[in-house]
Amino acid sequence: MLDPLYCRRRQRRLLDILVERKLEVAVITSRPHVYWLTGHSPFWLHETAVLLRADGHLTLISANSKADCAAADEVRSYPANRFATQRMDQPAVVADIVRDSTNGSKRIGYDAGVPGSQLVGLYGKHSTAIDDSIHLLRRRKEPDELALMRKAIDCTRAMHERARHIIEPGVSEITVYTELHTAAVSEAGEPLSPAYLGNDFVCGSGGGAPRANRPAKAGEIYILDIGPAYRGYFADNARAYAVDRKPTDVQLKTWEAITGVFPIIERMAKPGVRCHDLFDAGREHLRQKTGKVLDHHLGHGVGLFPHEYPHINPEWDDVLETGDVFTIEPGLYGPEINGGIRLENQYLVTETGVENLTPFPLALA
Known part of the structure; x- marks a missing residue:
């Protein structure tokens, strides 16, 4: 605690x-x-x-x-x-x-x-x-808070590792959700905090809760945007998976554009940087690479609540501070992608830049 x-x-x-x-x-x-x-x-x-x-x-x-x-x-x-x-x-x-x-x-x-x-x-x-x-x-996370958040992130790592083993054509969304819950609890070694496991557990769609009697289909992208809470503190990160491990050229091009956002943010982000500038840089990169528009926030703070300060969002004008923990989650959607692709990393703002707290694989296949 x-x-x-x-x-x-x-x-x-x-x-x-x-x-x-x-x-x-x-x-x-x-x-x-x-x-x-x-x-x-x-x-x-x-x-x-x-x-x-x-x-x-x-x-x-x-x-x-x-x-x-x-x-x-x-x-x-x-x-x-x-x-x-x-x-x-x-x-x-x-x-x-x-x-x-x-x-x-x-x-x-x-x-x-x-x-x-x-x-x-x-x-x-x-x-x-x-x-x-x-x-x-609450923006500035103390060491005891960071320790709990890192454990929550360990749970998401275990969930994504399990997802890579079980996602295939025919697997049901409820089965994936159940298997991921088991992986998270096993990693935590105790029941998780009373909260939903995250935002999105669907295939062939931009996001949503797992659906009954909905099997994954070849050619679809499975978005897993997951956020378990360990002893009150949340993780929040997303990965996307080609259900049949054979992404199309359009899906690969979209994935490459989305992954290209992270190094841009990692170069820019440090104390004193305006979050609005981070959003603009990520949105402009996606526009140049794909011609598509990012139609939601680029990220948000996370801690005791799934969404908190700072807001990587044009509706706010926050400035990064040392001790912030925030996510970056670029995503693009549409029928040509067969659903959508959203990837999300979680970062800690240090005195000189940011630390990626979620350095596990981003690959579609």
């Missing part, structure tokens, strides 16, 4: 936000954010909360019993289930504890967790949303 030493470091970074915005206390009720700050990973059906005061004192509210080994100065608990049945009123119970604990506070910051949302009306003009500040703080 997360290291309490680095959790305390993240708490100090959030304290800087409280000072900057003249807030007396931060009320954090989003489960991923509580985990990020304290190392306490609540059960997915349990509500939780953190109260971080401007003097640095942190109170954790956990379900059923006081959480052990959390980076907290005080831990309070509440009964989340009765006679083994989960209580449906947990948000209200946690909100009551938070309200009592913040009684007298005049300036309160909150995030968008369910219990916190119940307090917005109560605090009124004395409260302010700090979600975006937290999302920006």
Whole structure:
């Protein structure tokens, strides 16, 4: 799990936000954010909360019993289930504890967790949303976070290795999905975090969930854009496979254009570079090589959420920072490709450039 030493470091970074915005206390009720700050990973059906005061004192509210080994100065608990049945009123119970604990506070910051949302009306003009500040703080991944992300990426490597062995004409999309799930859990050595395994598990199409009774066909391209979460942290990378291992000339030309995006980005990307410039460079390369237009983002940050800062997307104007983890996923689609080809690598921004966290094969065949 997360290291309490680095959790305390993240708490100090959030304290800087409280000072900057003249807030007396931060009320954090989003489960991923509580985990990020304290190392306490609540059960997915349990509500939780953190109260971080401007003097640095942190109170954790956990379900059923006081959480052990959390980076907290005080831990309070509440009964989340009765006679083994989960209580449906947990948000209200946690909100009551938070309200009592913040009684007298005049300036309160909150995030968008369910219990916190119940307090917005109560605090009124004395409260302010700090979600975006937290999302920006989360950009810089600490070593404990990177260790979990690397393990999640190990799971995707195992999934792609399994895919190369089993994808062939006639294999069903459900079979591939099931086999890849098994490979990921075996690599992790434990159940994965409660989340979908990724975005795309289909052949002959641009993407989507695995379909019942849909066998792979010769000539199709199978897109596997996969993203398991290990102890709360996501991997996200894609590979594409020629189902019969005999890609057509058009498919090969498209694949060559797409793979050509990665060295361009790897040369350009470093702290201070505008993400919009990365997008433009990747889109222009694909246009020149194929005449086709990239019709989705070129990539995105990844961590506790599958999509987060930074955005390699013309709808945002982010700038790369040291500690960012982001993906690059160029893709092209159409009937002449018999579906589409999308490839995705995951990168860590270092002080001098980027490290490719997913250096496994990109080959179609």
